[in-house]
Amino acid sequence: MDEQMQPAESSRSGVEAQSVAAETAKGSSPAVGIVGLGLIGGSFARAYATAGWRVRAWDTDADTLAIARIDVLDGLLRTAEDLAQCDLVVLAAYPDACLQWLRSHAEILGRLAHEGKAPIVIDAAGVKERVCVEAFDLAAEHGFSFCGAHPMAGTEFSGFAHARADLFRGAPMVLTPPPTNDIDRLDLLDRIHELLEPCGFGSYSVTTPQAHDRVIAFTSQLAHVVSNAYVKSPTAREHHGFSAGSYRDLTRVAHLNPHMWSELMMDDADALGFEIETLIDNLAAVRQALASGDRNGLERLLAEGDRIKRALDDAPRRA
Numbered sequence: 001m002d003e004q005m006q007p008a009e010s011s012r013s014g015v016e017a018q019s020v021a022a023e024t025a026k027g028s029s030p031a032v033g034i035v036g037l038g039l040i041g042g043s044f045a046r047a048y049a050t051a052g053w054r055v056r057a058w059d060t061d062a063d064t065l066a067i068a069r070i071d072v073l074d075g076l077l078r079t080a081e082d083l084a085q086c087d088l089v090v091l092a093a094y095p096d097a098c099l100q101w102l103r104s105h106a107e108i109l110g111r112l113a114h115e116g117k118a119p120i121v122i123d124a125a126g127v128k129e130r131v132c133v134e135a136f137d138l139a140a141e142h143g144f145s146f147c148g149a150h151p152m153a154g155t156e157f158s159g160f161a162h163a164r165a166d167l168f169r170g171a172p173m174v175l176t177p178p179p180t181n182d183i184d185r186l187d188l189l190d191r192i193h194e195l196l197e198p199c200g201f202g203s204y205s206v207t208t209p210q211a212h213d214r215v216i217a218f219t220s221q222l223a224h225v226v227s228n229a230y231v232k233s234p235t236a237r238e239h240h241g242f243s244a245g246s247y248r249d250l251t252r253v254a255h256l257n258p259h260m261w262s263e264l265m266m267d268d269a270d271a272l273g274f275e276i277e278t279l280i281d282n283l284a285a286v287r288q289a290l291a292s293g294d295r296n297g298l299e300r301l302l303a304e305g306d307r308i309k310r311a312l313d314d315a316p317r318r319a
Contacts, residue, residue: 042163
């Protein structure tokens, strides 16, 4: 980074005190800093720019930064002064990159927090325990505010070229706040809700990093594993003229970013491994029914899945 600062005195300021002081220091025009301008980071940048916020960003790819500066960015996010201008910083990179950024900026954020100028920092990585355990410790040690976050939105495409200002409109957002007392947690969550308003999220859920990763292994990671494995059948080469909605739905997320998804899956290996074993058991039951000519057994297995899916679909309407 362009500017290094001395470690701040260990002094943890409350979110409310930080935000009041920051309003005076930053002025009336809100600003957001984005680290990583891929699909998610780029969509955050476009959403805030559309809402009239000042947007600063950093990305390792100079070409991406140059393109983003044409109509989205007001400046770069490199120095302590850049950070001091921001109300919110979104780490929209891979888990390891999020942690590397936090380690290299923890002292600067602590110094800014001591001066009442620190932004609230959130990450948007697809796993939470890997990031949050260390991030919570860094934030507590240096006195700045951090909260884990996972926007439940995306496409099968990646990169800034596919970023959209409306990507998060109506989508759920999952937040994983640090362990603290109820008052501080509510203050932090209220402030984050306000700061994320330009993105248009449709709902918010609050959970622990561990619970997030257990569920996301099923709802997201397993779906990508299954889709990716499904298209490896040699019969896939003959699907043209024989496929419609079922094939399209099941193969949509086979198109993925292998580098990113391998990191996310390895960071959540235990939970994903459990889901894969469960799926293998269920597939084995179907294979056994087919091999033994047990049509009644096969019908029972299919009916069970149909019944579970209907119950899951009805649950939100009954809630």
